[in-house]
Amino acid sequence: MTIPTSKVKLSQWDALLLESLRALSGSDEELLRRVSEGDLPADESKYEFDYGQLSTLADEQPELFRQAVTEGYQIKYNTIRGIRSWIEVAFGIEPKLELEEGCEAVEALLSESQKRQLEGVLSFGWHITGSGSSADGGNAAYRIEPIQR
Structure with a gap:
């Protein structure tokens, strides 16, 4: 019997850095190579990421970093704005941010696979x-919100 292993945990900022560099690298192997060789681009986005x-x-926790890249990760602690940024960086989608007290949420049109990927990284x-589902079979509207107690 195989005991399931839990995903490694990354900070929200490290997850944003990883997804941004992933978009520029094309493959997990290329991303790992770029990071290990220090072949890192200057970020021209509004985030001004420092990929260093x-x-x-990767130097301090090589196995954790490798697992995060190749097997996935979960974010340790999400903020509402961080979720919005992660969706934008990871999927290239501009989600809507709702900040009315008691109704805070991020709303985005996502494919089913994007929704599953997001579910996998969200913190508790x-x-x-x-x-x-959507009328045209494409992306559907989703709302990401804190669990209310």
Whole structure:
């Protein structure tokens, strides 16, 4: 019997760095190579990412970093704005941010695979609601919000 292993945990910022560099690298192997060799681009986005932080993480915790890249990760602690940023960086989608007190949420049109990927990285305390279907068979509207107690 195989005992399931839990995903490694990354900070929200490290997850954003990783997804941004992933978009520029094309494959997990290329991303790992770039980080290990220090072949890191200058970020021109509004986030002004310093990918050198990924090299530091890879040097200090090489197995954790490799697992995060190749097997996935979960974010240790999400914020509402961090979720919005992660969706934008990982999927290239501009989600809507709702900040009314008591109704805070991120709303985005996602494919089913994007929804599953997002579910896998969200920290404890968040959930995704939505119809999961759209009239044209494409992306559906989802709402990512804190679990209310």
